Amino acid sequence: xxxxxxxxRLSLNTATVKAQWSLAQxxxxxxxxxxxxxxxxxxxxxxxxxxxxxxxxxANGLTVTGLCRGGFFTAKDWLDDxxxxxxxxxxxxxxxxxLVVGGLFPGTKDLIYSRDRIRESISxxxxxxxxxxxxxxxxxxHPMQAADRACVNTLEQALDICDALGDDGRSxxxxxxxxxxxxxxxxxxxxxxxxxxxxxxxxxxxxxxxxLVPTRDLLxxxxxxxxxxxxxxxxxxxxxxxxxxxxxxxxxxxERDWWKRDxxxxxxxxxERYKQT
Amino acid sequence: xxxxxxxxRLSLNTATVKAQWSLAQxxxxxxxxxxxxxxxxxxxxxxxxxxxxxxxxxANGLTVTGLCRGGFFTAKDWLDDxxxxxxxxxxxxxxxxxLVVGGLFPGTKDLIYSRDRIRESISxxxxxxxxxxxxxxxxxxHPMQAADRACVNTLEQALDICDALGDDGRSxxxxxxxxxxxxxxxxxxxxxxxxxxxxxxxxxxxxxxxxLVPTRDLLxxxxxxxxxxxxxxxxxxxxxxxxxxxxxxxxxxxERDWWKRDxxxxxxxxxERYKQT
Numbered sequence: 369x370x371x372x373x374x375x376x377r378l379s380l381n382t383a384t385v386k387a388q389w390s391l392a393q394x395x396x397x398x399x400x401x402x403x404x405x406x407x408x409x410x411x412x413x414x415x416x417x418x419x420x421x422x423x424x425x426x427a428n429g430l431t432v433t434g435l436c437r438g439g440f441f442t443a444k445d446w447l448d449d450x451x452x453x454x455x456x457x458x459x460x461x462x463x464x465x466x467l468v469v470g471g472l473f474p475g476t477k478d479l480i481y482s483r484d485r486i487r488e489s490i491s492x493x494x495x496x497x498x499x500x501x502x503x504x505x506x507x508x509x510h511p512m513q514a515a516d517r518a519c520v521n522t523l524e525q526a527l528d529i530c531d532a533l534g535d536d537g538r539s540x541x542x543x544x545x546x547x548x549x550x551x552x553x554x555x556x557x558x559x560x561x562x563x564x565x566x567x568x569x570x571x572x573x574x575x576x577x578x579x580l581v582p583t584r585d586l587l588x589x590x591x592x593x594x595x596x597x598x599x600x601x602x603x604x605x606x607x608x609x610x611x612x613x614x615x616x617x618x619x620x621x622x623e624r625d626w627w628k629r630d631x632x633x634x635x636x637x638x639x640e641r642y643k644q645t
Numbered sequence: 646x647x648x649x650x651x652x653x654r655l656s657l658n659t660a661t662v663k664a665q666w667s668l669a670q671x672x673x674x675x676x677x678x679x680x681x682x683x684x685x686x687x688x689x690x691x692x693x694x695x696x697x698x699x700x701x702x703x704a705n706g707l708t709v710t711g712l713c714r715g716g717f718f719t720a721k722d723w724l725d726d727x728x729x730x731x732x733x734x735x736x737x738x739x740x741x742x743x744l745v746v747g748g749l750f751p752g753t754k755d756l757i758y759s760r761d762r763i764r765e766s767i768s769x770x771x772x773x774x775x776x777x778x779x780x781x782x783x784x785x786x787h788p789m790q791a792a793d794r795a796c797v798n799t800l801e802q803a804l805d806i807c808d809a810l811g812d813d814g815r816s817x818x819x820x821x822x823x824x825x826x827x828x829x830x831x832x833x834x835x836x837x838x839x840x841x842x843x844x845x846x847x848x849x850x851x852x853x854x855x856x857l858v859p860t861r862d863l864l865x866x867x868x869x870x871x872x873x874x875x876x877x878x879x880x881x882x883x884x885x886x887x888x889x890x891x892x893x894x895x896x897x898x899x900e901r902d903w904w905k906r907d908x909x910x911x912x913x914x915x916x917e918r919y920k921q922t
Binding site: 472477478479483510511512514515516519521522524525554555556557579581582583584586596597598599602 | 749787801833
């Protein structure tokens with residue numbers, strides 16, 4: 369059995385209240401509800417302004433558990449955009465920059481080619497990220513998003529990339545690791561084994577929510593912890609066995625439900641539910 | 646490069662025209678369009694009557710490339726139901742009984758437990774299937790269907806079950822193997838490797854269709870070959886490298902599109918598109 373969930377390690381991924389709140393409001397919300405971590409998205413960050421956001425986050429004593437997101441190596445301007453993302457993550461003191469790597473490259477059905485290009489792109493940006501002190505977290509996305517969002521779809525595959533490009537393992541934290549989001553990986557028969565393989569140094573972020581039955585949309589129908597079928601306690605026990613001691617970040621895309629609620633209720637509920645995971 | 650697609654190896658999974666045709670109509674449709682294989686679903690089979698269906702299929706010289714479906718070990722009456730499915734498959738001379746194994750067992754979030762129970766259930770029905778001369782084809786389903794339809798979600802996982810329970814490999818065809826449906830496995834980074842591992846004797850069925858972008862429904866939004874992003878030619882080359890020489894069965898669940906069309910047009914289109922795969 370894992371230890372009791374520690375409220376001090378709860379983090380709000382701002383996507384969870386993206387329909388209701390600006391980043392400034394989300395920062396205030398976290399402070400108001402005693403949530404200590406925040407993971408902003410870059411569109412909201414741009415809206416608020418980087419300097420002002422960094423200042424507000426610092427003033428409220430929040431930890432930036434990740435910046436969402438870099439990656440999308442399928443885009444024409446991917447290198448410039450990822451350079452900006454690294455700068456922003458550095459400025460915010462983010463614990464990692466989350467990479468959603470992009471799906472099939474334009475004009476091809478060749479997954480192998482697309483995956484090779486992704487690995488190559490990560491290898492190109494990695495030295496700059498390392499120089500800036502920003503760890504890169506490859507986030508494997510659910511296989512249902514392989515075509516259009518990310519064709520890195522299992523933890524095993526993400527760790528193979530880390531093995532190929534990553535650190536020698538002697539530093540305290542790796543410059544290249546993974547973001548483990550239960551929504552994307554809960555189904556994987558090799559999940560326990562691959563969490564163990566990843567280990568403390570390479571698990572750079574841990575995202576939680578729930579898988580609803582039925583799921584009515586491939587992108588924006590995630591559930592609040594406890595409303596679905598993911599065995600969150602079991603996966604947390606595996607994460608803790610790997611000695612991960614970072615934040616647990618709540619990331620819920622929910623067109624039909626949570627994005628329509630009072631955001632203060634969302635934060636209250638997520639704190640409450642976290643205790644039961 | 647694979648060889649040119651052989652029209653004599655095309656098979657119609659009746660789900661493709663399930664909204665329009667009874668089984669009797671589908672049998673006549675296959676005969677009319679020169680399609681040599683058919684894979685009926687059991688609800689339509691019950692509607693037509695087993696004896697009459699067997700007679701009509703034989704009279705038209707069709708090969709039954711699979712009976713859909715056994716499995717769903719999560720149901721209370723699973724053993725009786727699977728026994729009936731074996732009998733029906735035997736009566737039809739089906740090349741295999743397709744197993745959709747079921748998702749999480751009622752009342753649990755424990756995937757490991759559910760997967761153990763599934764393996765155990767297959768081990769119980771396997772001797773009876775072997776005795777009846779009906780090969781069982783485990784069909785790994787897409788991870789997005791893990792909770793409610795099948796928690797066997799990769800070819801690797803299905804083959805691990807075959808390894809644990811299966812034949813010694815000395816017979817010409819295995820009593821326990823897999824159904825490879827491109828829709829469920831196209832995204833898998835280990836697909837080529839696992840098709841090779843499966844080999845000729847354990848690939849009991851090969852199902853084709855396409856993955857649409859965007860996909861608007863988790864169950865009934867499959868595409869016709871050529872309308873999506875699956876590299877069908879490449880996967881066919883892997884299947885052929887494994888020396889699979891059976892039928893290519895078209896299975897398309899399509900609430901919004903193909904189920905609304907003239908079924909003769911559906912068959913014409915599928916024949917035409919098959920040539921391009």
